[in-house]
Amino acid sequence: MAMNQIKGHNIYVGGIFCLKNKAAMSRADISHVLSVLRLNPSEETFEGYEHYSIGVDDTDDDNLLEHFPAAIKFIQAGLDTGGGVLVHCAMGKSRSATICIAYLLHRQPGALTPQSALALVRETRPLCEPNDGFMEQLELYREMGCPDDVTEHPLYQRWLYRRDVEESVACGRAPELKSVRFEDEQPMRSQESTGQTVEIKCRKCRRKLATTPFIIPHEQEKQNSAKINPSADCAHVFLHPLTWMRPSLFPSEDASEPAAGATYGAHTDDAPLSGRLTCPNPGCGANIGKFAWQGMQCSCNHWVVPAIGLAKARVDIANKVNVAQGPRANPAIRLPPSMRTPESNDNGRGNL
Structure with missing residues (x-):
């Protein structure tokens, strides 16, 4: 032609x-x-x-x-x-x-x-x-x-990381440590201030685990699948890989014994394809979630690949007010008496 x-x-x-x-x-x-x-x-x-x-x-x-x-x-x-x-x-x-x-x-x-x-x-x-x-x-x-x-560009580098993960999983193996992009080690891009930031902590010891930039939203993709159950609440909060997860994701790098609940590939030296996430606080070590490089299905029926999820039942999720935005930035936060306004009722709380 x-x-x-x-x-x-x-x-x-x-x-x-x-x-x-x-x-x-x-x-x-x-x-x-x-x-x-x-x-x-x-x-x-x-x-x-x-x-x-x-x-x-x-x-x-x-x-x-x-x-x-x-x-x-x-x-x-x-x-x-x-x-x-x-x-x-x-x-x-x-x-x-x-x-x-x-x-x-x-x-x-x-x-x-x-x-x-x-x-x-x-x-x-x-x-x-x-x-x-x-x-x-x-x-x-x-x-x-x-x-x-x-x-x-961070989005390009994240895309390359996901491709490496997919190629490894297709061979029945977890990705190598060197190919995993730990988001908290990357330069942060400037983000618009929304007045609030989500903060996730271990429910047992209160160790901070993640904030807004490291959370993967998957609700936006629900419209692409007829199998999604919009009435089901997500039981997990899915995250990008973070440095504190290394002992769980790559136990051979930090210990001689494999992590409990880990599922390995065909090679004995491989990192686990799936397993538990434990609190990084040495004095806690609570089971706070799970990971599966091959992906897993959220309770809303959406598939997340790769999946690194914190169980909502094991963590506390709160909105942190950006002080520069003023106390009304997040009415779900309990305000001290000196900062309360007539609109902040319900014993000092906004509408939950």
């Missing part, structure tokens, strides 16, 4: 065979060619063009996301010269379309979604259809804000 121009842009999408149509390339004034496939034609094919190559396969698990910034920079450089840019893969269907969508998202990060950008590309090339993995990467790219550098 011939190459097709994206509406409103001097960018063309095509398959590998359009490279042989020099007449069409000349009419389109192509000056830059971006190849998105593992096997490239000989360099002689690209004589007279600026050429950039990205070696990926059209599979769900190939990482095309890491190449978005360089590809976008190359496309923009071509457009800035006044020439046309051809983005091609084998068929002009998945990989090349993904790169073009990434470019459109980068140019209009607030106006387009991967789906709307795909619809724009399909107006002139209806066969375009990125695979599911690439669409997921485009959605992540949009969620990141379409940055010029993706590799240092």
Whole structure:
């Protein structure tokens, strides 16, 4: 099939065979060619063009996301010269379309979604259809804000960590310690002040276990599954990996004996695929939850993968007021008499 121009842009999408149509390339004034496939034609094919190559396969698990910034920079450089840019893969269907969508998202990060950008590309090339993995990467790219550098972004690094976990679990093994991203060891991104922060403590010894940035909300995904029971309360609070969990997640790193309740893979030296979480307070050691790298089903029927959950029956969850926001930031907190207002009734508490 011939190459097709994206509406409103001097960018063309095509398959590998359009490279042989020099007449069409000349009419389109192509000056830059971006190849998105593992096997490239000989360099002689690209004589007279600026050429950039990205070696990926059209599979769900190939990482095309890491190449978005360089590809976008190359496309923009071509457009800035006044020439046309051809983005091609084998068929002009998945990989090349993904790169073009990434470019459109980068140019209009607030106006387009991967789906709307795909619809724009399909107006002139209806066969375009990125695979599911690439669409997921485009959605992540949009969620990141379409940055010029993706590799240092926390969301990208978290995505890589989850991929490592999935690959390990697929082999029946827990991930290696070096591949696990402990969120409390990462630089914290600035967050909007909402006036309150969730704080989770061990019910037995009051040791603080986690706060808002480390909690994984999964309620937002309930709409995607007909099996979700909206009336069921979640029995666990799911967290990102934190440093205090290391003795439970990787007992061989801290002790000669495996942790109680741990389920191991086929290799005796493996970390457990699942097991208990214990309070990090040496004087407590209470059983406060469980983990399962292969995932587990919450009581609301939603699957969380990987799953590191604190049992709500074993912890206390409270909202901590941001003093800068004033005492009304969280009416569920009991206020001292000097800070109470007429609206704060019920013995000094707000509406619970």
